[in-house]
Amino acid sequence: MATIVVVHTGPVTVQPLKDQFAAQLPDVRMINIVDDSLLNDVRSAGHLTPEVTGRLYSYMSNAQAMGADFILNACSSVGEAVDTLRGMIRTPIIKIDETMAQEASRLGTRIGVVATVKTTLEPTVRLIRKKAVEAGREISVVERVAEEAFAALLAGDAERHDEVLRHTIVALADEVDVVVLAQVSMARLVPSLGQTRVPVLSSPQSGVATVKAALSDAH
Known part of the structure; x- marks a missing residue:
């Protein structure tokens, strides 16, 4: 049985990824490491700081010691740390949002990115730009930070959080070729958006699909 260790920077990414593993890779052993101080x-x-x-590094080193076949980094805010750690950890590390960023740059030249905090938005935008350069494509990025949604979440008002985000996503979809949701926790909103004018991409499904493809290639 293959072992996948998922490193989370908060509890909100755990259940969406458990659901995706259950749907796409039910036969793997999934181990979750959660440190909510990171985010x-x-x-x-x-x-991102050197301390984070x-x-x-210590968590991914532990994942390697657990015999992980792959490590999945579940948080876009710390994704750039993976670029450094890939040279230090023998176990292959997959970023949850890497495939999503590639797909976004393939689907259009005007890409919308939605987040509720700038620390997630900025690395996601940089990753999308990087993937576009690698693909030889010229793109522009339209950024939206739904700060009101994050404030509502902190206040315990999940309903208001979802309402603000839905409005932000649907409005942005009218301006761009594709919308990228920068946070794993946003993926659950996609079914409630209805018919949007352009594709809305979220990372849990494509991230776990990337793990599945990597496992298949390794065997």
């Missing part, structure tokens, strides 16, 4: 520290600093990268 808080990134938000407090306003960017160091803690991620």
